[in-house]
Amino acid sequence: MGIPLTRGQATQDFAIQDTEQTLRAQASGEGDKARTFLMDQADRIREAASKFRDAFGSADMTRADRGRVVVDALRELRDRGKDGINTLYREANAMGRNGLALDVEGIASAAKRALVEADVPDSVKNVIRQEMARYGMIGKNAVTAEDGLTTVTLSDGRKVQFYGDPEPLTVGNAEQFRKAISAQYAVDGPRKLSQPIKGAVDDAVEAAVEAAARSGVDGPVGEKLRQARRAVVEQKETFAAKDVVQRLVDWKKGTRTDNVLPERAVSEVLSGEVSNLRRVKAVLLGNSTPTSKGAWRAIQAEGIGGIIDKAYTANSNLGSGPVATINGAKLNSAILRFGIPKLKILLDEADFDRLMSLRRVIGEATIPISGTTNPSGSAFKLMRFLAPMAVKFSGIPLIGPAIDVASGLVKQAKATAEASRTLAGMTSYGAEEAARETAGRAARGAAAARTGNAKADEQAAGFIDALVDAARAGRLAAAVVASTPRDNDER
Numbered sequence: 001m002g003i004p005l006t007r008g009q010a011t012q013d014f015a016i017q018d019t020e021q022t023l024r025a026q027a028s029g030e031g032d033k034a035r036t037f038l039m040d041q042a043d044r045i046r047e048a049a050s051k052f053r054d055a056f057g058s059a060d061m062t063r064a065d066r067g068r069v070v071v072d073a074l075r076e077l078r079d080r081g082k083d084g085i086n087t088l089y090r091e092a093n094a095m096g097r098n099g100l101a102l103d104v105e106g107i108a109s110a111a112k113r114a115l116v117e118a119d120v121p122d123s124v125k126n127v128i129r130q131e132m133a134r135y136g137m138i139g140k141n142a143v144t145a146e147d148g149l150t151t152v153t154l155s156d157g158r159k160v161q162f163y164g165d166p167e168p169l170t171v172g173n174a175e176q177f178r179k180a181i182s183a184q185y186a187v188d189g190p191r192k193l194s195q196p197i198k199g200a201v202d203d204a205v206e207a208a209v210e211a212a213a214r215s216g217v218d219g220p221v222g223e224k225l226r227q228a229r230r231a232v233v234e235q236k237e238t239f240a241a242k243d244v245v246q247r248l249v250d251w252k253k254g255t256r257t258d259n260v261l262p263e264r265a266v267s268e269v270l271s272g273e274v275s276n277l278r279r280v281k282a283v284l285l286g287n288s289t290p291t292s293k294g295a296w297r298a299i300q301a302e303g304i305g306g307i308i309d310k311a312y313t314a315n316s317n318l319g320s321g322p323v324a325t326i327n328g329a330k331l332n333s334a335i336l337r338f339g340i341p342k343l344k345i346l347l348d349e350a351d352f353d354r355l356m357s358l359r360r361v362i363g364e365a366t367i368p369i370s371g372t373t374n375p376s377g378s379a380f381k382l383m384r385f386l387a388p389m390a391v392k393f394s395g396i397p398l399i400g401p402a403i404d405v406a407s408g409l410v411k412q413a414k415a416t417a418e419a420s421r422t423l424a425g426m427t428s429y430g431a432e433e434a435a436r437e438t439a440g441r442a443a444r445g446a447a448a449a450r451t452g453n454a455k456a457d458e459q460a461a462g463f464i465d466a467l468v469d470a471a472r473a474g475r476l477a478a479a480v481v482a483s484t485p486r487d488n489d490e491r
Helices: 007-011 014-025 029-054 063-100 105-115 122-134 174-182 196-214 219-239 244-249 262-270 274-286 290-311 328-338 340-346 349-366 378-392 399-427 431-451 454-472 477-483 486-490
Strands: 140-144 149-153 159-163 312-317 322-326
Touching: 007 014, 007 349, 014 029, 029 290, 029 322, 029 349, 063 174, 063 196, 063 219, 063 244, 063 262, 063 274, 063 290, 105 122, 105 196, 122 159, 122 174, 174 196, 196 219, 219 244, 244 262, 244 274, 262 274, 262 290, 274 290, 274 340, 290 312, 290 328, 290 340, 290 349, 322 328, 322 349, 328 340, 328 349, 340 349
Parallel strands: none
Antiparallel strands: 140 149, 149 159, 312 322
């Protein structure tokens, strides 16, 4: 993954992380190098997160762009399904001849209602009359001239003309009639009263197919009808099930405005129930096309992008000022809010594992250990003991200053001795060293649990004895005298 970890981050050791944090805050050469390393680490984390994110598509696409891709892909699949059904109808009709003619009563009734409405433009009414005449729903005495123009006469004497021979409306040519009506949408009145005719056509086609299937048609025609019926059922279950897919592909009633606006389309998929995401995935990838595969990548990109965006923080100061960095705690929160079950649907197994690895490494690099104490901690315990004791006994001649000086000497000696070793652990620590040290620490921890960490206590006791001996021998005297208040000398 290319993200370097310090010794403390890799081993998740409290004491080591504590010394690394101390070094990071030091105004020294080692401190500068530690800060430089951590700034480089933050850059590597950003690069790794961006690389993972960009694997699902360009980060330059807006939310609306991705939503448009998803909606268009779903509509393409819906239309492709309709085309397949219509092909089956035409093939069955060609095989069955007139056996698949439609009952046009419902269609003619819907068309006549549109013809009497005042807000349906005359141009639209003329198209409706022409198509009704073409398919024998109105007019008599059809006469076709040598130029191919057919004329029929209405009951009030008006003439309606169309090109070609009149023909009955069947499951094979119903889609042509339907498309002629659909083409009037843009020029129809505000209530779009011509469009209910299409629903009547759909009902008549389904009724004809059902009736033919019930009549026990055998052979190639029967097989085509069965295929068509299955295709119709599948089409309805996919695009007319009153679920997230239908919400995305539908228009607002009476308009050509998207029912769900593009900028909200992907959120409609990701923010709802897990079943929404599962449903859309099944539709896009079930009988996939290049467009539908691209739409699924757009959904993945939006989901992963949202998680990573929420993980950024702009208040980390690693040296030269505030910079945008990825915070492991925020990344964890974003992942949990999105939901692990939903993530497992959004990503395939390999990508999910990559995200979890990235999450672990970023967490190790950016989340300090909390609620942990140094497992042995003798020196740390001593320094924590000396600091409050110095305050408590500061008014007692010699004792308080001696503790102050001893505490300072201990801290100074510890910082000087460990700075280079800590820096090396931060900048040159590898995976092999981490594995060996983690295993060794586990073994030592088990032994300490059995023995009560006697060796650490023995070392602490020896340290305190040596400090007392030094005070008795006068080796701390100069420091004590130097640190004693001036008014003691005046007395």
